[in-house]
Amino acid sequence: DAGVTQSPTHLIKTRGQQVTLRCSPKSGHDTVSWYQQALGQGPQFIFQYYEEEERQRGNFPDRFSGHQFPNYSSELNVNALLLGDSALYLCASSLWVAGEREGEETQYFGPGTRLLVL
């Protein structure tokens, strides 16, 4: 059973460039969340995708956008890169649980993509 996978593992870009990160969820999961983790900090929620739509969003500018495909995989796009965008980008997948237990689903994280902006 494959867990959450992400690509690439490492990436170096320069200011102003654009980047696309990819994530494949754990088998059986339908929801993908993206996080940014700066060194020494906890993960910061960027957004979450379910049924190919952005369902929730954290406090990140519109430069951060995403997409979910019919096979539940997802992409994170960041435009006009800034030095401050250098971080570990984590993807987490989960299975959406409706009803009384909505919001209780456990998220499983991928290994992350380490982005360095020069």
Place this chain on the structure above:
Amino acid sequence: GQNIDQPTEMTATEGAIVQINCTYQTSGFNGLFWYQQHAGEAPTFLSYNVLDGLEEKGRFSSFLSRSKGYSYLLLKELQMKDSASYLCAVVDDTSGTYKYIFGTGTRLKVLA
């Protein structure tokens, strides 16, 4: 607003017991997760609490008091491999959406 507080660092000895505290303030609470993260790796799930009380899972236990906005993770019989960051994450369901709010993490060093 939302706020999660954890100690930045803790040190303990192999074989000992350590308790990592987490306090939180959220508009809408819908559960609390603990994750373990080794340096350079992804967070891995340890526990989930949504009701008050203690959840035990092997050497790890997690406690929640919703009225106090407080949780702790208890690690028993510490091993060297337990040296890692421990992240407290609260599910906030303000306005009917669910956001996972992480603390900055507690870096635990286990000494021989």
